[in-house]
Amino acid sequence: MSSSILVTGGAGYIGSHIVLQLLLGGYKAVVVDNLDNSSEIALKRVKDLAAENGPNLTFNKIDLRDKPALEKLFASEKFDAVIHFAGLKAVGESVEKPLMYYNNNLIGTITLLEVMAAHGCKKLVFSSSATVYGWPKVVPCTEESPVSAMNPYGRTKLFIEEICRDLHLSDSSWKIILLRYFNPVGSHPSGYLGEDPRGIPNNLMPFVQQVAVGRRPALTVFGTDYGTKDGTGVRDFIHVVDLADGYIAALNKLSDPSVGCEVYNLGTGKGTSVLEMVAAFEKASGKKIPLVKASRRPGDAEILYGSTEKAERELNWKAKYGIEEMCRDQWNWASKNPYGYDSTN
Numbered sequence: 001m002s003s004s005i006l007v008t009g010g011a012g013y014i015g016s017h018i019v020l021q022l023l024l025g026g027y028k029a030v031v032v033d034n035l036d037n038s039s040e041i042a043l044k045r046v047k048d049l050a051a052e053n054g055p056n057l058t059f060n061k062i063d064l065r066d067k068p069a070l071e072k073l074f075a076s077e078k079f080d081a082v083i084h085f086a087g088l089k090a091v092g093e094s095v096e097k098p099l100m101y102y103n104n105n106l107i108g109t110i111t112l113l114e115v116m117a118a119h120g121c122k123k124l125v126f127s128s129s130a131t132v133y134g135w136p137k138v139v140p141c142t143e144e145s146p147v148s149a150m151n152p153y154g155r156t157k158l159f160i161e162e163i164c165r166d167l168h169l170s171d172s173s174w175k176i177i178l179l180r181y182f183n184p185v186g187s188h189p190s191g192y193l194g195e196d197p198r199g200i201p202n203n204l205m206p207f208v209q210q211v212a213v214g215r216r217p218a219l220t221v222f223g224t225d226y227g228t229k230d231g232t233g234v235r236d237f238i239h240v241v242d243l244a245d246g247y248i249a250a251l252n253k254l255s256d257p258s259v260g261c262e263v264y265n266l267g268t269g270k271g272t273s274v275l276e277m278v279a280a281f282e283k284a285s286g287k288k289i290p291l292v293k294a295s296r297r298p299g300d301a302e303i304l305y306g307s308t309e310k311a312e313r314e315l316n317w318k319a320k321y322g323i324e325e326m327c328r329d330q331w332n333w334a335s336k337n338p339y340g341y342d343s344t345n
Contacts, residue, residue: 002026002027002028002056003027003028003080003081004027004028004029004030004077004078004079004080005022005027005028005029005030005079005080005081005082005083005251006030006031006032006073006079006081006082006083006121007019007022007029007030007031007032007082007083007085008031008032008033008064008082008083008084008085008086008112009032009033009038009084009085009086009087009127010029010031010032010033010043010059010083010085011031011033011035011038011039011040011042011043011059012033012037012038012042012085012086013038013184013194013195013196013197013240014085014127014184014240014243014244015031015033015038015083015085016038016042016043016045016046016193017188017193017240017241017243017244018083018085018244018247018248019031019043019046019057020046020049020050020188020193020244021241021244021245021247021248022248023046023050023053023054023056023057024050024053025248026053027056028056029056029057029058030057030058030059030060030073030077030079031043031057031058031059031060032060032062032064032070032073032086033059033061033062033086034061034062034063034064034086035061036088037088037089037197037198039196039340039341040059041341042193042196042341043057043059045192045193046193048192049188049190049192049193060073063108064086064107064108064109064111064112065103065104065107065108065111066111067111067114067115070111070112070115071115071118074115074116074118074119074121075119078119078121079119079121080121080123081121081123081124081125081251081254082112082116082121082123082124082125083124083125083127083247083251084109084112084124084125084126084127085127086108087104087105087108087109087127087156088100088101088104088105088153089153089202090153090202091131091151091153091154091202091299092202092297092299093153093202094151094152094153094154094156095151095152095298095299098152101152101153101156102152102156105153105156105157105160106156106159106160109160109163110163113163113167117171122171122173122174122175123174123175123176123254124164124174124175124176124177125176125177125179125247125250125251125254126160126161126164126176126177126178126179127179127181128157128160128161128178128179128180128181128263129154129157129180129181130180130181130182130183130236130265130267130304130306131149131150131151131153131154131157132147132148132149132154132157132158132161132180133145133146133147133148133180133301133304133306134146134147134148134149134150134154134301135148135150135301135302136301136303136304139271139303139304139305139306140236140269140305140306140307141265141304141305141306141307142265142306142307142309142310143180143263143264143265143310150299150301151299161178161263164176164178164261165261167261168260168261169261172260174260174261175254175259175260175261176260176261176262177250177253177254177259177261177262177263177264178261178262178263178264179246179247179250179263179264179266180263180264180265180266180306181238181243181246181265181266181267182235182236182237182238182265182266182267182268182304182305182306183203183204183235183236183237183238183267184237184238184239184240184243185203185204185205185237185238185239185240185326185327185330186205186239186240186241186321186325186326186327186329186330187240187329187330187332187333188240188241188329188333189241189329189332191329191332191333191335191336191337192333192336193333194330194333194334194337194340195209195240195330195333195340196337196340196341196342197340204219204235204274204277205237205277205281205326205330207219207220208277208278208281208289208330209281209330209331209333209334210334211287211289211290212281212285212287212289212331212334213334213335213338214338215338215339217290218289218290218291218292219278219289219290219291219292220291220292220293220294221274221275221278221291221292221293221294222294222295222296222297222300223294223295223296223297223300223302224293225296226296226302226303227302228273228302228303229273230273230275230276231275232273232274232275233273233274233300233301233302233303233304234271234272234273234274234302234303234304234305235271235272235274235277235304235305236267236268236269236270236271236272236304236305236306237268237272237277237323237326238266238267238268238319239319239320239321239325239326239329241321241329242266242268242319242320242321243266245317245320246264246266246311246315246317246319249311249315249316249317250264250315252315253314253315262314264310264311264314264315265306265307265308265310265311266308266311266317266319267305267306267308267319268305268308268319268322269305269306269307269308269309269319270305271303271304271305272323276323277323277327278291280323280324280326280327281327281330281331283324283327284324284327284328284330284331285327285331285334285335
């Protein structure tokens with residue numbers, strides 16, 4: 001009997017790549033998503049890419065705050081574990097609409113955990129974020145680095161981590177892995193799955209890709225006076241396929257009897273500046289990306305990258321791809337789907 005995994009937010013950018021890896025790995029994947037910032041088309045494509053394993057994917061349009069709907073789902077199917085992605089994730093929007101973020105991310109998670117507990121499903125992989133490191137004084141960040149989120153989005157991640165720790169303290173039969181991942185970019189090498197944000201992208205690469213395909217005139221670079229090699233912010237970019245492999249490794253780790261509530265960084269362990277990333281994308285795409293320089297954004301850290309030694313040691317996982325492959329695959333997706341999942345081609 002293959003394991004059945006519930007993936008919340010499974011129709012999103014990272015979620016859809018994880019679901020594909022699950023199916024290819026012989027798992028049964030049940031996706032719950034409210035389609036707020038995601039597309040059902042992504043799941044149709046996941047099914048296609050999974051070929052004969054495609055039928056092992058089922059989708060339920062449910063908001064995690066809808067407890068009766070979640071109860072019904074858990075009553076109808078036994079889940080071996082839950083991978084929890086669902087949540088709002090735009091830093092700027094969270095500053096403008098904190099209550100919306102706390103309501104969606106915290107109440108959704110608490111409801112999910114309550115229903116999991118009621119049905120005896122106590123294995124969880126939670127998508128935390130490197131945002132929890134705030135503005136680190138020392139890089140690379142390790143799992144023991146001080147945490148302090150600088151915006152409501154980051155705080156929801158931090159609060160949920162604490163909720164998970166308290167839950168495990170109260171009941172040691174819970175097994176929880178918290179994954180703090182850095183900046184996921186790239187797409188499935190087929191160019192068939194990728195990032196398709198609604199509205200104005202909040203992250204660098206979807207914005208770059210929209211400039212490259214002619215949807216936007218120029219890339220705005222926020223902050224060119226940082227104390228970095230070229231004055232722009234430095235981040236740890238990770239290929240979304242590497243990230244998906246990290247989730248599978250975490251899922252496997254949940255069967256280790258020694259796991260309680262553990263935290264792992266997922267990244268490449270290397271910092272890349274905004275301008276370096278833009279140059280790599282220009283090379284991969286053959287397109288010039290016009291730049292507009294702007295002042296720093298409030299809440300942005302100057303340099304943020306992580307140590308991945310713990311994940312390498314304990315999860316037996318290591319990122320395989322560099323920024324060349326990230327940009328190559330991102331361009332492959334963008335050129336085939338210039339308007340994301342709404343593209344007619």
